[in-house]
Amino acid sequence: MSRHVLLVARAVTHHGGEATVRRLAVDVAAVVGAPVVACFLDGAAPSLHDALDAAADAGATEVLLVATHLPPDRYLDTWLRRAHADWAAGRRNPPPTSVALPLAEQPALVTAVVAAVGGPVTPLTGRPGPFRAAAWTAVPRHRHHVLVCRGPRCTAYGANDVAGALTGRLAAHGLGDDDVLVTSTGCLFPCSIGPVVVVHPDDSWYPHVDVGLAVRIVDEHLCGAGPLDGRPPRAGGTGDFADAAQVDRAED
Ligand code: FES
Known part of the structure:
Protein backbone atom coordinates (compact mmCIF):
# COMPACT_ATOMS: atom_id res chain seq x y z
CA MET A 1 0.00 0.00 0.00
CA SER A 2 1.29 3.44 -0.91
CA ARG A 3 -0.06 6.34 1.11
CA HIS A 4 0.60 9.88 -0.11
CA VAL A 5 0.12 12.90 2.15
CA LEU A 6 -0.76 16.32 0.73
CA LEU A 7 -0.33 19.41 2.92
CA VAL A 8 -3.00 21.74 1.48
CA ALA A 9 -2.52 25.46 2.11
CA ARG A 10 -3.74 28.78 0.73
CA ALA A 11 -1.54 31.47 -0.82
CA VAL A 12 -4.10 34.15 -1.77
CA THR A 13 -4.72 35.08 1.85
CA HIS A 14 -1.42 34.01 3.38
CA HIS A 15 1.30 35.73 1.38
CA GLY A 16 4.84 34.46 1.60
CA GLY A 17 4.01 31.23 3.40
CA GLU A 18 4.57 28.87 0.49
CA ALA A 19 8.23 28.16 1.27
CA THR A 20 7.34 27.31 4.87
CA VAL A 21 4.72 24.81 3.78
CA ARG A 22 7.13 23.22 1.30
CA ARG A 23 9.82 22.97 3.98
CA LEU A 24 7.29 21.47 6.39
CA ALA A 25 6.43 18.82 3.80
CA VAL A 26 10.09 17.83 3.48
CA ASP A 27 10.50 17.62 7.27
CA VAL A 28 7.30 15.62 7.76
CA ALA A 29 8.27 13.22 4.96
CA ALA A 30 11.57 12.51 6.72
CA VAL A 31 9.65 11.48 9.85
CA VAL A 32 6.69 9.54 8.43
CA GLY A 33 8.67 7.79 5.69
CA ALA A 34 6.00 8.41 3.04
CA PRO A 35 5.64 10.89 0.18
CA VAL A 36 4.54 14.25 1.59
CA VAL A 37 3.90 17.15 -0.81
CA ALA A 38 2.88 20.78 -0.29
CA CYS A 39 0.11 22.04 -2.56
CA PHE A 40 -2.25 25.00 -2.71
CA LEU A 41 -5.97 25.51 -2.95
CA ASP A 42 -5.39 28.95 -4.47
CA GLY A 43 -2.69 31.37 -5.47
CA ALA A 44 0.37 29.14 -5.87
CA ALA A 45 1.62 25.98 -7.51
CA PRO A 46 1.21 23.09 -7.49
CA SER A 47 -2.57 23.24 -7.30
CA LEU A 48 -4.44 20.62 -5.27
CA HIS A 49 -5.68 19.12 -8.55
CA ASP A 50 -2.12 18.82 -9.91
CA ALA A 51 -0.85 17.32 -6.64
CA LEU A 52 -3.69 14.78 -6.63
CA ASP A 53 -2.89 13.89 -10.25
CA ALA A 54 0.79 13.47 -9.37
CA ALA A 55 -0.04 11.22 -6.39
CA ALA A 56 -2.42 9.07 -8.43
CA ASP A 57 0.04 8.85 -11.35
CA ALA A 58 2.77 7.81 -8.89
CA GLY A 59 0.65 4.84 -7.80
CA ALA A 60 -0.87 6.13 -4.56
CA THR A 61 -3.38 3.65 -3.18
CA GLU A 62 -4.51 6.12 -0.52
CA VAL A 63 -4.30 9.90 -0.16
CA LEU A 64 -4.50 11.92 3.06
CA LEU A 65 -5.22 15.66 2.89
CA VAL A 66 -3.97 17.85 5.73
CA ALA A 67 -5.40 21.38 5.81
CA THR A 68 -2.27 23.26 6.79
CA HIS A 69 -3.31 26.44 8.54
CA LEU A 70 -3.40 27.88 12.04
CA PRO A 71 -5.98 28.86 13.06
CA PRO A 72 -8.29 26.64 10.97
CA ASP A 73 -9.38 28.28 7.72
CA ARG A 74 -13.07 27.52 7.11
CA TYR A 75 -12.73 28.46 3.44
CA LEU A 76 -9.86 25.99 3.03
CA ASP A 77 -11.72 23.24 4.88
CA THR A 78 -14.79 23.68 2.66
CA TRP A 79 -13.09 24.15 -0.67
CA LEU A 80 -10.50 21.38 -0.40
CA ARG A 81 -13.46 18.99 -0.16
CA ARG A 82 -15.11 20.54 -3.23
CA ALA A 83 -11.85 20.66 -5.18
CA HIS A 84 -11.14 17.02 -4.39
CA ALA A 85 -14.68 15.99 -5.42
CA ASP A 86 -14.24 17.83 -8.74
CA TRP A 87 -10.86 16.15 -9.31
CA ALA A 88 -12.18 12.66 -8.43
CA ALA A 89 -15.15 13.09 -10.80
CA GLY A 90 -12.75 13.56 -13.70
CA ARG A 91 -10.39 10.73 -12.84
CA ARG A 92 -10.73 6.98 -13.47
CA ASN A 93 -10.30 4.94 -10.27
CA PRO A 94 -9.15 7.76 -7.99
CA PRO A 95 -7.42 6.48 -4.83
CA PRO A 96 -9.47 6.66 -1.60
CA THR A 97 -8.85 10.02 0.02
CA SER A 98 -9.27 11.15 3.63
CA VAL A 99 -8.83 14.40 5.47
CA ALA A 100 -6.94 14.75 8.76
CA LEU A 101 -8.15 16.55 11.87
CA PRO A 102 -7.37 20.29 11.81
CA LEU A 103 -3.87 21.10 13.05
CA ALA A 104 -5.35 23.32 15.77
CA GLU A 105 -6.98 20.22 17.29
CA GLN A 106 -3.73 18.23 17.47
CA PRO A 107 -2.42 17.85 21.07
CA ALA A 108 1.12 18.23 19.74
CA LEU A 109 0.29 21.85 18.92
CA VAL A 110 0.50 22.63 22.63
CA THR A 111 3.96 21.06 22.72
CA ALA A 112 5.03 23.17 19.74
CA VAL A 113 3.79 26.42 21.32
CA VAL A 114 5.41 25.55 24.66
CA ALA A 115 8.68 24.95 22.81
CA ALA A 116 8.35 28.34 21.08
CA VAL A 117 7.63 30.11 24.37
CA GLY A 118 10.64 28.52 26.05
CA GLY A 119 12.95 28.57 23.04
CA PRO A 120 15.34 31.13 21.52
CA VAL A 121 13.96 34.63 20.93
CA THR A 122 14.97 37.48 18.62
CA PRO A 123 14.63 41.13 19.79
CA LEU A 124 12.41 43.25 17.56
CA THR A 125 14.34 46.17 16.10
CA GLY A 126 12.13 47.41 13.23
CA ARG A 127 11.51 51.14 12.59
CA PRO A 128 8.04 52.54 11.80
CA GLY A 129 9.23 54.46 8.73
CA PRO A 130 8.29 51.95 6.04
CA PHE A 131 4.86 51.52 7.62
CA ARG A 132 3.97 55.15 6.88
CA ALA A 133 6.26 55.90 3.91
CA ALA A 134 4.98 58.47 1.40
CA ALA A 135 5.42 55.92 -1.39
CA TRP A 136 2.39 54.06 -0.04
CA THR A 137 0.12 57.07 -0.60
CA ALA A 138 0.73 57.40 -4.35
S1 FES B 1 -13.94 33.22 -10.51
FE1 FES B 1 -11.98 32.33 -10.18
S2 FES B 1 -12.31 30.97 -8.49
FE2 FES B 1 -14.22 31.96 -8.75
Whole structure:
Protein backbone atom coordinates (compact mmCIF):
# COMPACT_ATOMS: atom_id res chain seq x y z
CA MET A 1 0.00 0.00 0.00
CA SER A 2 1.29 3.44 -0.91
CA ARG A 3 -0.06 6.34 1.11
CA HIS A 4 0.60 9.88 -0.11
CA VAL A 5 0.12 12.90 2.15
CA LEU A 6 -0.76 16.32 0.73
CA LEU A 7 -0.33 19.41 2.92
CA VAL A 8 -3.00 21.74 1.48
CA ALA A 9 -2.52 25.46 2.11
CA ARG A 10 -3.74 28.78 0.73
CA ALA A 11 -1.54 31.47 -0.82
CA VAL A 12 -4.10 34.15 -1.77
CA THR A 13 -4.72 35.08 1.85
CA HIS A 14 -1.42 34.01 3.38
CA HIS A 15 1.30 35.73 1.38
CA GLY A 16 4.84 34.46 1.60
CA GLY A 17 4.01 31.23 3.40
CA GLU A 18 4.57 28.87 0.49
CA ALA A 19 8.23 28.16 1.27
CA THR A 20 7.34 27.31 4.87
CA VAL A 21 4.72 24.81 3.78
CA ARG A 22 7.13 23.22 1.30
CA ARG A 23 9.82 22.97 3.98
CA LEU A 24 7.29 21.47 6.39
CA ALA A 25 6.43 18.82 3.80
CA VAL A 26 10.09 17.83 3.48
CA ASP A 27 10.50 17.62 7.27
CA VAL A 28 7.30 15.62 7.76
CA ALA A 29 8.27 13.22 4.96
CA ALA A 30 11.57 12.51 6.72
CA VAL A 31 9.65 11.48 9.85
CA VAL A 32 6.69 9.54 8.43
CA GLY A 33 8.67 7.79 5.69
CA ALA A 34 6.00 8.41 3.04
CA PRO A 35 5.64 10.89 0.18
CA VAL A 36 4.54 14.25 1.59
CA VAL A 37 3.90 17.15 -0.81
CA ALA A 38 2.88 20.78 -0.29
CA CYS A 39 0.11 22.04 -2.56
CA PHE A 40 -2.25 25.00 -2.71
CA LEU A 41 -5.97 25.51 -2.95
CA ASP A 42 -5.39 28.95 -4.47
CA GLY A 43 -2.69 31.37 -5.47
CA ALA A 44 0.37 29.14 -5.87
CA ALA A 45 1.62 25.98 -7.51
CA PRO A 46 1.21 23.09 -7.49
CA SER A 47 -2.57 23.24 -7.30
CA LEU A 48 -4.44 20.62 -5.27
CA HIS A 49 -5.68 19.12 -8.55
CA ASP A 50 -2.12 18.82 -9.91
CA ALA A 51 -0.85 17.32 -6.64
CA LEU A 52 -3.69 14.78 -6.63
CA ASP A 53 -2.89 13.89 -10.25
CA ALA A 54 0.79 13.47 -9.37
CA ALA A 55 -0.04 11.22 -6.39
CA ALA A 56 -2.42 9.07 -8.43
CA ASP A 57 0.04 8.85 -11.35
CA ALA A 58 2.77 7.81 -8.89
CA GLY A 59 0.65 4.84 -7.80
CA ALA A 60 -0.87 6.13 -4.56
CA THR A 61 -3.38 3.65 -3.18
CA GLU A 62 -4.51 6.12 -0.52
CA VAL A 63 -4.30 9.90 -0.16
CA LEU A 64 -4.50 11.92 3.06
CA LEU A 65 -5.22 15.66 2.89
CA VAL A 66 -3.97 17.85 5.73
CA ALA A 67 -5.40 21.38 5.81
CA THR A 68 -2.27 23.26 6.79
CA HIS A 69 -3.31 26.44 8.54
CA LEU A 70 -3.40 27.88 12.04
CA PRO A 71 -5.98 28.86 13.06
CA PRO A 72 -8.29 26.64 10.97
CA ASP A 73 -9.38 28.28 7.72
CA ARG A 74 -13.07 27.52 7.11
CA TYR A 75 -12.73 28.46 3.44
CA LEU A 76 -9.86 25.99 3.03
CA ASP A 77 -11.72 23.24 4.88
CA THR A 78 -14.79 23.68 2.66
CA TRP A 79 -13.09 24.15 -0.67
CA LEU A 80 -10.50 21.38 -0.40
CA ARG A 81 -13.46 18.99 -0.16
CA ARG A 82 -15.11 20.54 -3.23
CA ALA A 83 -11.85 20.66 -5.18
CA HIS A 84 -11.14 17.02 -4.39
CA ALA A 85 -14.68 15.99 -5.42
CA ASP A 86 -14.24 17.83 -8.74
CA TRP A 87 -10.86 16.15 -9.31
CA ALA A 88 -12.18 12.66 -8.43
CA ALA A 89 -15.15 13.09 -10.80
CA GLY A 90 -12.75 13.56 -13.70
CA ARG A 91 -10.39 10.73 -12.84
CA ARG A 92 -10.73 6.98 -13.47
CA ASN A 93 -10.30 4.94 -10.27
CA PRO A 94 -9.15 7.76 -7.99
CA PRO A 95 -7.42 6.48 -4.83
CA PRO A 96 -9.47 6.66 -1.60
CA THR A 97 -8.85 10.02 0.02
CA SER A 98 -9.27 11.15 3.63
CA VAL A 99 -8.83 14.40 5.47
CA ALA A 100 -6.94 14.75 8.76
CA LEU A 101 -8.15 16.55 11.87
CA PRO A 102 -7.37 20.29 11.81
CA LEU A 103 -3.87 21.10 13.05
CA ALA A 104 -5.35 23.32 15.77
CA GLU A 105 -6.98 20.22 17.29
CA GLN A 106 -3.73 18.23 17.47
CA PRO A 107 -2.42 17.85 21.07
CA ALA A 108 1.12 18.23 19.74
CA LEU A 109 0.29 21.85 18.92
CA VAL A 110 0.50 22.63 22.63
CA THR A 111 3.96 21.06 22.72
CA ALA A 112 5.03 23.17 19.74
CA VAL A 113 3.79 26.42 21.32
CA VAL A 114 5.41 25.55 24.66
CA ALA A 115 8.68 24.95 22.81
CA ALA A 116 8.35 28.34 21.08
CA VAL A 117 7.63 30.11 24.37
CA GLY A 118 10.64 28.52 26.05
CA GLY A 119 12.95 28.57 23.04
CA PRO A 120 15.34 31.13 21.52
CA VAL A 121 13.96 34.63 20.93
CA THR A 122 14.97 37.48 18.62
CA PRO A 123 14.63 41.13 19.79
CA LEU A 124 12.41 43.25 17.56
CA THR A 125 14.34 46.17 16.10
CA GLY A 126 12.13 47.41 13.23
CA ARG A 127 11.51 51.14 12.59
CA PRO A 128 8.04 52.54 11.80
CA GLY A 129 9.23 54.46 8.73
CA PRO A 130 8.29 51.95 6.04
CA PHE A 131 4.86 51.52 7.62
CA ARG A 132 3.97 55.15 6.88
CA ALA A 133 6.26 55.90 3.91
CA ALA A 134 4.98 58.47 1.40
CA ALA A 135 5.42 55.92 -1.39
CA TRP A 136 2.39 54.06 -0.04
CA THR A 137 0.12 57.07 -0.60
CA ALA A 138 0.73 57.40 -4.35
CA VAL A 139 -1.94 55.98 -6.66
CA PRO A 140 -0.17 53.92 -9.37
CA ARG A 141 -0.28 55.53 -12.82
CA HIS A 142 -0.64 52.36 -14.86
CA ARG A 143 -2.83 52.49 -17.99
CA HIS A 144 -4.25 48.97 -17.57
CA HIS A 145 -5.10 46.99 -14.46
CA VAL A 146 -5.22 43.23 -15.00
CA LEU A 147 -6.97 41.03 -12.45
CA VAL A 148 -5.93 37.38 -12.52
CA CYS A 149 -8.30 35.22 -10.53
CA ARG A 150 -6.37 32.71 -8.44
CA GLY A 151 -9.32 31.47 -6.44
CA PRO A 152 -9.76 27.73 -5.87
CA ARG A 153 -11.56 26.84 -9.09
CA CYS A 154 -9.50 29.06 -11.38
CA THR A 155 -6.38 27.61 -9.72
CA ALA A 156 -7.65 24.10 -10.43
CA TYR A 157 -8.27 25.06 -14.07
CA GLY A 158 -4.74 26.42 -14.60
CA ALA A 159 -4.56 29.97 -13.20
CA ASN A 160 -1.01 29.44 -11.91
CA ASP A 161 0.27 28.92 -15.46
CA VAL A 162 -1.88 31.82 -16.73
CA ALA A 163 -0.42 34.21 -14.15
CA GLY A 164 3.11 33.14 -15.05
CA ALA A 165 2.44 33.56 -18.78
CA LEU A 166 0.97 37.05 -18.30
CA THR A 167 3.80 38.38 -16.18
CA GLY A 168 6.45 36.72 -18.32
CA ARG A 169 4.99 38.17 -21.53
CA LEU A 170 4.66 41.64 -20.03
CA ALA A 171 8.31 41.46 -18.96
CA ALA A 172 9.28 40.39 -22.47
CA HIS A 173 7.59 43.56 -23.74
CA GLY A 174 9.48 45.59 -21.17
CA LEU A 175 6.27 46.57 -19.35
CA GLY A 176 6.23 47.06 -15.58
CA ASP A 177 3.75 48.08 -12.88
CA ASP A 178 3.65 51.67 -14.16
CA ASP A 179 2.31 50.38 -17.50
CA VAL A 180 0.22 47.34 -16.62
CA LEU A 181 -0.51 46.53 -12.99
CA VAL A 182 -1.20 42.82 -12.55
CA THR A 183 -3.06 41.81 -9.40
CA SER A 184 -3.81 38.26 -8.34
CA THR A 185 -7.23 38.04 -6.70
CA GLY A 186 -9.44 35.63 -4.87
CA CYS A 187 -12.68 34.39 -6.43
CA LEU A 188 -14.29 36.87 -8.86
CA PHE A 189 -17.51 34.77 -9.03
CA PRO A 190 -17.86 33.27 -12.57
CA CYS A 191 -15.71 30.30 -11.49
CA SER A 192 -17.16 27.70 -13.85
CA ILE A 193 -15.69 29.48 -16.85
CA GLY A 194 -12.30 30.02 -15.26
CA PRO A 195 -9.49 30.73 -15.37
CA VAL A 196 -10.81 34.29 -15.48
CA VAL A 197 -8.74 37.36 -16.40
CA VAL A 198 -10.18 40.90 -16.30
CA VAL A 199 -8.65 43.94 -18.00
CA HIS A 200 -9.61 47.40 -16.73
CA PRO A 201 -10.48 50.12 -17.56
CA ASP A 202 -11.89 48.25 -20.60
CA ASP A 203 -14.09 45.99 -18.42
CA SER A 204 -13.01 43.03 -20.58
CA TRP A 205 -13.67 39.72 -18.86
CA TYR A 206 -11.83 36.81 -20.47
CA PRO A 207 -13.14 33.33 -19.61
CA HIS A 208 -11.30 30.01 -20.10
CA VAL A 209 -7.89 31.67 -20.29
CA ASP A 210 -4.98 29.37 -21.06
CA VAL A 211 -1.32 30.17 -21.66
CA GLY A 212 -1.92 30.87 -25.35
CA LEU A 213 -4.79 33.27 -24.66
CA ALA A 214 -2.78 34.96 -21.91
CA VAL A 215 -0.04 35.71 -24.43
CA ARG A 216 -2.65 37.07 -26.88
CA ILE A 217 -4.14 39.30 -24.17
CA VAL A 218 -0.72 40.86 -23.69
CA ASP A 219 0.23 41.08 -27.37
CA GLU A 220 -3.12 42.11 -28.84
CA HIS A 221 -5.09 43.78 -26.03
CA LEU A 222 -2.48 45.38 -23.79
CA CYS A 223 0.11 46.09 -26.50
CA GLY A 224 -2.17 46.14 -29.53
CA ALA A 225 -5.53 47.41 -30.69
CA GLY A 226 -7.59 46.61 -27.59
CA PRO A 227 -10.02 43.88 -26.46
CA LEU A 228 -9.82 40.65 -28.45
CA ASP A 229 -12.52 39.77 -30.95
CA GLY A 230 -14.94 37.13 -29.73
CA ARG A 231 -14.21 37.84 -26.07
CA PRO A 232 -16.77 40.53 -25.35
CA PRO A 233 -16.92 42.68 -22.24
CA ARG A 234 -19.45 41.91 -19.56
CA ALA A 235 -22.23 43.39 -21.73
CA GLY A 236 -24.64 44.49 -19.03
CA GLY A 237 -25.19 41.11 -17.42
CA THR A 238 -26.42 39.21 -20.44
CA GLY A 239 -24.91 36.51 -22.60
CA ASP A 240 -23.14 33.22 -21.94
CA PHE A 241 -20.59 34.64 -19.53
CA ALA A 242 -23.20 36.24 -17.26
CA ASP A 243 -25.49 33.20 -17.49
CA ALA A 244 -22.69 30.87 -16.43
CA ALA A 245 -21.93 33.08 -13.45
CA GLN A 246 -25.57 32.96 -12.37
CA VAL A 247 -25.68 29.16 -12.52
CA ASP A 248 -22.42 28.88 -10.64
CA ARG A 249 -23.48 31.09 -7.74
CA ALA A 250 -26.83 29.30 -7.52
CA GLU A 251 -24.89 26.05 -6.85
CA ASP A 252 -23.12 27.59 -3.87
S1 FES B 1 -12.31 30.97 -8.49
FE1 FES B 1 -11.98 32.33 -10.18
S2 FES B 1 -13.94 33.22 -10.51
FE2 FES B 1 -14.22 31.96 -8.75
